[in-house]
Amino acid sequence: MNLITKILLSFLASILIEFSLSDRSFYIDYDNDTFVKDSKPFRYISGSIHPYRVPKQLWEDRLRKMWTGGLNAIQIYIFWNEHEPQPGVYDFEGQNNIFEFLELAQKIGFVVVLRPGPYVCAEHDYGGLPWWLLANGTETIVPRSSEENYMNAVRRYFGVLLPKLTPYLYKNGGPIITVQVENEYGSYYTCDKKYTGELRDLFKLYFGNDTILFTTDGSDISYLKCGYIYDVYPTVDFGPSENVNDSFNAQRSYAKNGPLVSLESV
Secondary structure, three states, X not given: OOHHHHHHHHHHHHHHHHHHHHOOOEEEEOOOOEEEEOOEEEOOOEEEOOHHHOOHHHHHHHHHXXXXXXXXXXXXXXXXXXXXXXXXXXXXXXXXXXXXHXXXXXXXXXXXXXXXXXXXXXXXXXXXXXXXXXXXXXOOOOOOOOOHHHHHHHHHHHHHHHHHHHHHEHHHOOOXXXXXXXXXXXXXXXXOHHXXXXXXXXXXXXXXXXXXXXXXXXXXXXXXXXXXXXXXXXXXXXXXXXXXXXXXXXXXXXXXXXXXXXXXXX
């Protein structure tokens, strides 16, 4: 194969890649109350899996079982404390290689609902926040607020994490269709709109304005009051003992149009 042929093939390959990416889109159709994936209405049925809690050797086995069970999407949390065990020291290797996990999920066919925190709950120690945030006691820091010591740590961490995740967004050829901002913040006492607003802006800075950001809160207006973030799509979570209509009515109080989403059913 001569040099000119190689150049032509390389050029054609780049055009095909660009064309395939230009056809990838995921957004909310507010007129028809639905998600739209690649120009077609889309409903995801998701299950949650925590790669940190499943031995890496079993990742594919567990994901294939979820696919066989009828799911077309997975939700994953990102545990800050796993990836920054010491201030400024990062670990994305081995069991913590979430990028390999995302690639495996996409290979199987899943789209991904990403829940990167910084606080995630997940019945995990300190909700995934690293222990060292409190190394100097609680007098000098207020987690999950706009307090400067906490936000400086968040900005540094997101400045490392989010650029690594950008190639995995759906628009960039990856599986990530939506991204959660914080987690059930309406249940937390600080109710700091400056904090959640800056988190939104950080996600937009790294992921762009066309990535769907969402919040999740308990299905009562009292939770959504502090959990709602302007320009972020609100969703709710509720269990089998709760009334479905009442729960979605709470969502509708903050999202007049758009898909009804129960992110967690517990």
